Amino acid sequence: MEKKKRLSAPGTMSKPKVIDIQMDAAFFFERAVQSLDRYHYDKALKYFRRAAEYEPNNPVNHCNLAGVLSETGKYEESNRLLQHVLESIDPAMTECHFYMANNYANMENYEQAEKALLLYLEQDEYGQFLNEAEEMMEFLSIELGRPVQPNSIKSREGFYEHDKARALLEEGKFAEAVRQLEKLLKKHEDLTAARNNLALAYYYMGQFEKSMATIHDVLERDPGNLHALCNLAIFHQHFGNKKELGELLDVLRKTYPYHADHVFKLATTMGILAEHEKAYHLFKRLLKSGEAGLEPCLYHYAAVAATNIGRYIEAEKLWRQAQKADPESNIPAFYLGQLELLRRGEPKPSFSYHYHLPFEEQFKVLEKTQQGIPEHLKKDPLVRSSFFWALRHGDADTKLQVIQAFGLIADNEVQEALRDFIQDPAEDDYLKKVAIFVLRAIGVGEPLKVVLDGQTLVLEASPYSPKLPRWEAKWQSVMDKAVQTMNKRYDMIQQHDLETLWVEFLTRVYPTVPKITKVEGWAAALEYLIAKMHRKAISYYEVAARYNVGVATVSKNVKWIDEACGLREKMDAIFPKLP
Incomplete structure (x- = not known):
């Protein structure tokens, strides 16, 4: 049977179905992504260019286009486009600096790569590429043959600056650490760790009132802060506040911290406060766990605590271990000698928890070397703090020794300390004149402000007397x-x-x-x-x-x-x- 053709009635003929294609930026973006998935970079370039033409003020389209240009080896064109985004479209697109750094690195222009990378780290708030940026820093350091160090990392703002300040403290650069920490706390008031370190820096420099005020500030913000409580206890001991110290000691004796950092802080504090039994058990806990790292100073601390509670055999073993861990240091040998004197029944010597020689012994070392100071003493923050402390609070003979020792150290911290010293009306004029001589001897040539005989003077570099009209x-x-x-x-x-x-x-x-x-x-x-x-x-x-x-x-x-x-x-x- 023949099939009949179905005819549409006049006026009812159906229209063909046509899909309306919206030719906009989104359309070309999707096409570009599909092309990228198929590794069709030429098509992806074409589509991203069209997307950018439709939305010229959308920085994402330009960045995508720059990315494909980079993939195809067109690094200079990619960077021109990224620079255009930063200059004319959206300066807040800080990731453009990271992309540019990659392009420069691929072009083996490592100096420019460093500049772009540092701009990224110092401006980017979110740290989207932080891990990759740190890897690139390591790579560029190798290629440039020197460290790549940003002044700050914005996405870790506060933490990075704090780490730098802590490093300065560990190097004994107290004045510089104070400047860094004070600047940091103006921007980030809630960083209690930075406040604690600022209190320590003040303390090391002998600025006790500032240190005490800073500790109280921390405890107002965080009443249970263990570091601040430990620092406060040491201050109460220093100022002879027996009642306050006794109350705080009752709290600290019952404290059993969990984190190694807190265990170490409490152990050293209890040792300084003559709570040697508690200190000994805390130090032994750290040594057994290995959490704090088996540094020679840790063996020393435990040995001092053991000595003070009469465990001399244990103390000797610990100092022997310190010798093995630090064979170039004469500190363990000195304390082993002191321990031997103690065993012979001679008057009990002082056993300091600080991992350095007693102050008098340090000067014996210095007397043997007029041409320089041993590097381990020059960099030891505890040695340096003892010098700064003695310059402020020692007797005249001790201050004279410190000024001379500063002439051997001769760094910026020393210069700053001596500059402050010669402007202090309370200090002896002869000591200030010696300090001026040391400043000149270590190369400070500019005029110096000084208070002599109650008058503020500005001394020129020449050594002549004001009564001499000329210097031949x-x-x-x-x-x-x-x-x-x-x-x-x-x-x-x-x-x-x-x-x-x-x-x-x-x-x-x-x-x-x-x-x-x-x-x-x-x-x-x-x-x-x-x-x-x-x-x-x-x-x-x-x-x-x-x-x-x-x-x-x-x-x-x-x-x-x-x-x-x-x-x-x-x-x-x-x-x-x-x-």
């Missing part, structure tokens, strides 16, 4: 020759006294200053006088031979300086045999 080159040559010749045999105090004596002599005889024909003769006379003033064995023959001048010349110049400065009368007790 020959006068300077005498001083230079003497200091150069004396350098390895006289300390900084003695060199300072030489400078003072020479300037005083010239000031007293001016304007009838003797004509200096032979610099060595006057330099020899100055050394002779300084040696006598400081009870150093010396003779005219010895000093004349050293400077290659005649004995008569030295003798004549010595008498001239003595008569002008009145040394015989002023120094008779120290200097009785001046010819």
Whole structure:
């Protein structure tokens, strides 16, 4: 049977179905993504370009296009597009800096890659590519042959700066740590860890009032903060607040922290507070668990605690372990020697929980080296803190020793401490003059603000007296020759006294200053006088031979300086045999 064709009635013919395609940015974006999935980069480029044309102010489209350009090796074009996004469309698209860093790295332009990467880390709030950025930092460090270190990482804002400040504390750079922490806390008030470290930095520098105020600030914000409670207990002990200390000790004795960091903090605190039994068990707990890392200082702390509770055999074993862990240090050997004295029944020596030599022993080390200070002492924060502390709170002799030691350390922290010292009206003028000499000796050439005899002065770099209208080159040559010749045999105090004596002599005889024909003769006379003033064995023959001048010349110049400065009368007790 023949099939009949179905005819539509007139006017009822159906229209073909047509799908209306919306040609917009979203359409081309989808096509671009599909092309990328199939690795059709040429098509993806075409589609992303069209998407950017439809929405020229949408930074995402431009970034996608830049990404494909990078994939196809067109790094320079990719970076031009990313730069356009940052400059003209959306400066907040900080990830563009990261993309640009990748492009520069692929172009082997590592300097530009570093700049772009640092901009990303310092501007990006969310840290989307933080892990990748850290890997790139490591890669660039290798390629550049130096560390790549951002000033800050915005996505870790506060934490990064705090880590830097902690590192400064560990290096003994207390003043710099204070600046970093104060700046950090202005932006992030709730970082209690930073406040605790700021309190410690103040404490190490001897600024007790500031430290105490900072601790109380922490405890107002976080009353149970263990670090702050431990710091407060040490302060109560320092200031002799027996009642407050007793109440706080009752709390700390019953505290059993879980985290290794808290265990270590409480252990060291209890040791300092003479709660040695509690400290011993906490240190042993750390040693058994290994959580705190088996550092030589940890063996030392446990050994000190063991000694103080009469466990001498245990203490010896612990210091032997410290020796193995730190074979180049003389600290374990020193304390083993002290332990032996204790076992013989001699008066009980001091056993400090600090992992460094006692203050007096440190100076014995320094006395053996006038040309430098051992690196382990220079970098040890506890050694440095003891120096800063002594400069503020020691007696005059100790301060003089510290000033001299600072001349051997000679870093920015030392310069800052000495600058503050010479401006303190309460300090002794002679000590301040020595400090000025040390500052000049370590290379500080600019004018120095100083308070002397109750007056604030600005001292120029030249060593002459204000009463001298000029300073002759020959006068300077005498001083230079003497200091150069004396350098390895006289300390900084003695060199300072030489400078003072020479300037005083010239000031007293001016304007009838003797004509200096032979610099060595006057330099020899100055050394002779300084040696006598400081009870150093010396003779005219010895000093004349050293400077290659005649004995008569030295003798004549010595008498001239003595008569002008009145040394015989002023120094008779120290200097009785001046010819």
